[in-house]
Amino acid sequence: MRVLLGEDTTHLPQLYAVPDQPWLRVNMVSTVDGAATGDDGTSRSINNGVDKMVFDLIRDLADALVVGAGTIRIEGYAVGRKPLVVVSRSGSVPPTQREAASGKVLMATVATAPYLDEAREILGKDQVLVLGSHRVDLARLKDELVLRGFRHLLSEGGPHLLRDLLDQGVADELDATLVPRIVSGSHPRITDGPPVDVPLRLTTLIEQDGTLLARWLVGEKPSG
């Protein structure tokens, strides 16, 4: 479906509705030349009004957020309304999440994480999911979150986590915004890490003032 988004944005929630089944989608933004960050080293300096509108909307639609510890540290995620699942190999709880109310933050990590004990102390034992010895098993993470009642998951990256979610076949959908800018310089792309090769199928393309917002299904999953 191709949609020209005018002033009337009331139908956006319909365009971003997810299927009534466990679902993990990832939302990322980049420039036309592929930069996932701008001059402040975060995505804040490349996103724009319509991207932010969709970002907020799909956050509202999610039961929980799944975010790489690197992104939480660099972007200084504040404690928000939605439960936040921090994915971390080190087990180090990002500074901004250390004072979060009990039960608001989960950590997905590994048995060999150097900060595992500290994470349990800060977040509570039940809030720390050990999902592998050296690698976080992201499929198990999704299953565990669904068991806890979080059926609709939103990952906001970052690039290493997105790459791993694709590699492990865990992402159902990628919502990728392309903003009409070129920044050159050295910036990460929306994925980072060893090569993956994952087919995508376009289901929705929304355009507003040159910004392209695409919903891609990952693999051959049925559309919502």
Ligand SMILES: NC(=O)c1ccc[n+]([C@@H]2O[C@H](COP(=O)([O-])OP(=O)(O)OC[C@H]3O[C@@H](n4cnc5c(N)ncnc54)[C@H](OP(=O)(O)O)[C@@H]3O)[C@@H](O)[C@H]2O)c1
């Ligand atoms: N354009 C966008 O939409 C967008 C979105 C998000 C982020 N960003 C930008 O991307 C940059 C950060 O990139 P990044 O690739 O470093 O972000 P990232 O994937 O969030 O962070 C990497 C860190 O997160 C943890 N992590 C990620 N994947 C993991 C996995 N599969 N298993 C265990 N731990 C995992 C590890 O934390 P530990 O070190 O604790 O082990 C790792 O060092 C920032 O500049 C940010 O602003 C852009």
